[in-house]
Amino acid sequence: MAQRRVQVQPVENGRTWWEPFDQLLVATGAIPFLPDVPGAGAAGIYGLSTLQSGIEVRRAVDQEQPRQAVIVGGGYIGLEMAEALRLRDLDVSLVEMMPQVMSTLDVDMGALVSQALRGVGVHLYLEERLEGFEVADGRVRAVVTDKQSLPADLVILGLGVRPNTALAADAGIPLGQRGAIRVDDRMQTDIEGVWAAGDCVESFHLVSRRPFYVALGSVANKQGRVAGINIGGGHATFPGVVGTAVSKICTVEVARTGLQEKEIEQLGVEHVSARIESQTRAHYYPGAGRITVKILAEKGSGRLLGGQIVGVEGAAKRIDVLATALHAGLTVDDMLNLDLSYAPPYSPVWDPVLIAARQAVKLV
Amino acid sequence: MAQRRVQVQPVENGRTWWEPFDQLLVATGAIPFLPDVPGAGAAGIYGLSTLQSGIEVRRAVDQEQPRQAVIVGGGYIGLEMAEALRLRDLDVSLVEMMPQVMSTLDVDMGALVSQALRGVGVHLYLEERLEGFEVADGRVRAVVTDKQSLPADLVILGLGVRPNTALAADAGIPLGQRGAIRVDDRMQTDIEGVWAAGDCVESFHLVSRRPFYVALGSVANKQGRVAGINIGGGHATFPGVVGTAVSKICTVEVARTGLQEKEIEQLGVEHVSARIESQTRAHYYPGAGRITVKILAEKGSGRLLGGQIVGVEGAAKRIDVLATALHAGLTVDDMLNLDLSYAPPYSPVWDPVLIAARQAVKLV
Numbered sequence: 001m002a003q004r005r006v007q008v009q010p011v012e013n014g015r016t017w018w019e020p021f022d023q024l025l026v027a028t029g030a031i032p033f034l035p036d037v038p039g040a041g042a043a044g045i046y047g048l049s050t051l052q053s054g055i056e057v058r059r060a061v062d063q064e065q066p067r068q069a070v071i072v073g074g075g076y077i078g079l080e081m082a083e084a085l086r087l088r089d090l091d092v093s094l095v096e097m098m099p100q101v102m103s104t105l106d107v108d109m110g111a112l113v114s115q116a117l118r119g120v121g122v123h124l125y126l127e128e129r130l131e132g133f134e135v136a137d138g139r140v141r142a143v144v145t146d147k148q149s150l151p152a153d154l155v156i157l158g159l160g161v162r163p164n165t166a167l168a169a170d171a172g173i174p175l176g177q178r179g180a181i182r183v184d185d186r187m188q189t190d191i192e193g194v195w196a197a198g199d200c201v202e203s204f205h206l207v208s209r210r211p212f213y214v215a216l217g218s219v220a221n222k223q224g225r226v227a228g229i230n231i232g233g234g235h236a237t238f239p240g241v242v243g244t245a246v247s248k249i250c251t252v253e254v255a256r257t258g259l260q261e262k263e264i265e266q267l268g269v270e271h272v273s274a275r276i277e278s279q280t281r282a283h284y285y286p287g288a289g290r291i292t293v294k295i296l297a298e299k300g301s302g303r304l305l306g307g308q309i310v311g312v313e314g315a316a317k318r319i320d321v322l323a324t325a326l327h328a329g330l331t332v333d334d335m336l337n338l339d340l341s342y343a344p345p346y347s348p349v350w351d352p353v354l355i356a357a358r359q360a361v362k363l364v
Numbered sequence: 365m366a367q368r369r370v371q372v373q374p375v376e377n378g379r380t381w382w383e384p385f386d387q388l389l390v391a392t393g394a395i396p397f398l399p400d401v402p403g404a405g406a407a408g409i410y411g412l413s414t415l416q417s418g419i420e421v422r423r424a425v426d427q428e429q430p431r432q433a434v435i436v437g438g439g440y441i442g443l444e445m446a447e448a449l450r451l452r453d454l455d456v457s458l459v460e461m462m463p464q465v466m467s468t469l470d471v472d473m474g475a476l477v478s479q480a481l482r483g484v485g486v487h488l489y490l491e492e493r494l495e496g497f498e499v500a501d502g503r504v505r506a507v508v509t510d511k512q513s514l515p516a517d518l519v520i521l522g523l524g525v526r527p528n529t530a531l532a533a534d535a536g537i538p539l540g541q542r543g544a545i546r547v548d549d550r551m552q553t554d555i556e557g558v559w560a561a562g563d564c565v566e567s568f569h570l571v572s573r574r575p576f577y578v579a580l581g582s583v584a585n586k587q588g589r590v591a592g593i594n595i596g597g598g599h600a601t602f603p604g605v606v607g608t609a610v611s612k613i614c615t616v617e618v619a620r621t622g623l624q625e626k627e628i629e630q631l632g633v634e635h636v637s638a639r640i641e642s643q644t645r646a647h648y649y650p651g652a653g654r655i656t657v658k659i660l661a662e663k664g665s666g667r668l669l670g671g672q673i674v675g676v677e678g679a680a681k682r683i684d685v686l687a688t689a690l691h692a693g694l695t696v697d698d699m700l701n702l703d704l705s706y707a708p709p710y711s712p713v714w715d716p717v718l719i720a721a722r723q724a725v726k727l728v
Contacts, residue, residue, distance in 0.1 A: 240701075320684070339605045
């Protein structure tokens with residue numbers, strides 16, 4: 001094989017050079033979606049993707065003392081920024097083009113999160129599409145949607161990310177789902193000796209058995225470990241993900257794993273859906289509060305397909321039971337008698353996850 | 365078959381009678397171990413097994429204003445009473461005959477719980493055996509161990525329970541492990557049409573594949589559901605337990621599942637043990653605190669055998685991931701890439717359970 005090399009250009013200006021390699025890791029991450037609308041380049045509009053962008057937003061809040069913040073996008077970044085800015089006593093509006101925030105949840109569960117946002121005083125504008133920004137003297141003055149103009153002296157964009165793979169594509173490395181780099185389960189690209197990991201790569205979804213793109217630190221870390229072991233001459237595999245994610249808005253916890261209803265429908269799989277309300281602790285124990293658990297399972301077989309949780313403190317981490325059950329391919333019937341921990345400070349005598357499984361079993 | 369019947373005697377005096385039955389459920393529960401030592405019948409000594417016994421202890425604390433409480437036994441009841449009495453500002457001593465409290469944990473993990481007890485001001489006396497009570501005027505004055513005499517005006521006995529099966533044994537229903545009623549996976553005893561559920565029955569341990577006795581509300585509830593469905597003409601099974609349990613002492617959470625080291629050794633299985641320390645949240649997130657996770661796995665195969673967790677708030681419920689993995693028969697290698705939820709308020713980017721699994725994989 002001819003000597004392979006990669007062209008290196010320092011971030012701070014300097015002479016570029018060609019660096020020879022035997023093994024190459026592409027870890028170029030993701031870049032935030034920026035909207036191609038009028039005024040998008042104005043001062044006062046922030047994306048959030050790096051530590052530096054977080055520092056800049058905090059500096060703006062500290063020094064410019066904005067009063068009216070508008071967040072565009074109701075995903076994790078949007079939710080977390082809504083919490084942070086409300087805690088700084090800003091007037092916060094959030095614009096989301098879908099019928100509910102957190103579009104990785106089903107609409108009924110997303111509605112609980114919308115309710116939580118309103119509960120902390122966020123003005124929520126659902127089913128509104130960003131059309132542009134009003135700008136004066138180079139600074140943003142308002143966010144313009146298809147329905148209204150929202151005054152703003154601080155704008156946060158939380159429109160999601162896409163894999164940063166222009167470099168890989170230019171080098172001829174094949175891409176897959178949503179332009180992410182295609183890799184095998186050892187994190188090797190279609191080019192031998194060229195590896196990739198993190199937010200720039202495609203993952204495999206262990207429930208849908210399809211390629212899947214997800215940009216999360218927990219996944220990126222696991223992929224990096226596997227790529228590193230293999231590049232170092234060892235053997236490790238990353239079988240894939242089940243789509244677990246978790247967030248919070250003040251005291252309300254939100255978690256999801258597996259497939260949501262619209263994904264299941266797209267796969268043409270017939271399913272049942274069980275949604276139950278319970279408590280995070282024994283009802284008489286101090287601090288007990290509401291938790292809603294939704295479980296999706298295949299009709300007939302009862303195979304677990306996904307789950308979603310919204311509730312008070314102690315709710316969200318229960319999603320890990322469902323994530324583990326998805327990895328293991330359990331059915332809701334298998335789950336009925338899971339020996340989950342019980343003591344009054346931690347759970348009702350039937351853990352809410354088991355109550356949801358019981359309900360699902362009746363429908364399967 | 366001849367008409368079957370059961371003799372009924374009201375708790376409050378009355379005429380006994382014979383009640384005919386087609387199906388019979390024995391749900392006689394468990395009774396606390398009471399020590400056969402001098403003075404055990406004195407006033408001021410309380411076992412804890414029913415709501416009524418809890419009410420009596422509270423009444424004693426409220427009305428008799430005891431100052432020096434001694435708890436005998438360092439299991440769940442002992443720990444929870446130590447917390448409750450410390451919160452009522454009593455001087456609390458705890459006597460345990462084993463080298464650490466919580467003997468269902470390995471000694472190294474139990475030591476963390478002992479440390480937590482001392483941290484809340486409990487005087488802890490390990491490796492001391494109860495020999496009797498000093499009594500004056502019919503009231504307890506001191507707890508006597510093989511090493512000392514501890515002044516006490518309130519004594520709590522937390523010596524564990526045994527299945528309450530005298531009635532079943534008298535009726536000729538076969539007993540198993542520790543005198544608990546033997547049942548099949550539908551909760552039927554060896555006598556057709558006679559069922560049993562709850563703290564009076566033997567369970568099957570899904571990890572050791574041996575009969576096992578456990579008295580916990582979560583298990584009893586699942587068994588009751590299964591017995592009820594079957595008695596009603598349906599079909600349900602209770603495959604068994606993996607030995608999950610959870611408790612807390614003030615701010616320290618304690619959880620365990622599967623087999624502990626001494627049980628694994630008794631089975632003659634070669635195993636590895638991985639114990640790691642991590643944080644309950646991202647290290648920079650407010651409220652992050654220490655969590656210790658121990659994982660036990662079979663040498664060679666890597667099959668998960670058990671796990672134990674001690675840590676601050678948010679630590680204990682993570683045991684449910686290990687319980688689910690035990691049900692599914694996962695290996696620590698399977699667990700490495702579990703897609704557990706991550707966001708800074710909930711977990712480091714590698715969940716502590718995964719860090720422990722990573723450590724175990726290296727040793728397998």
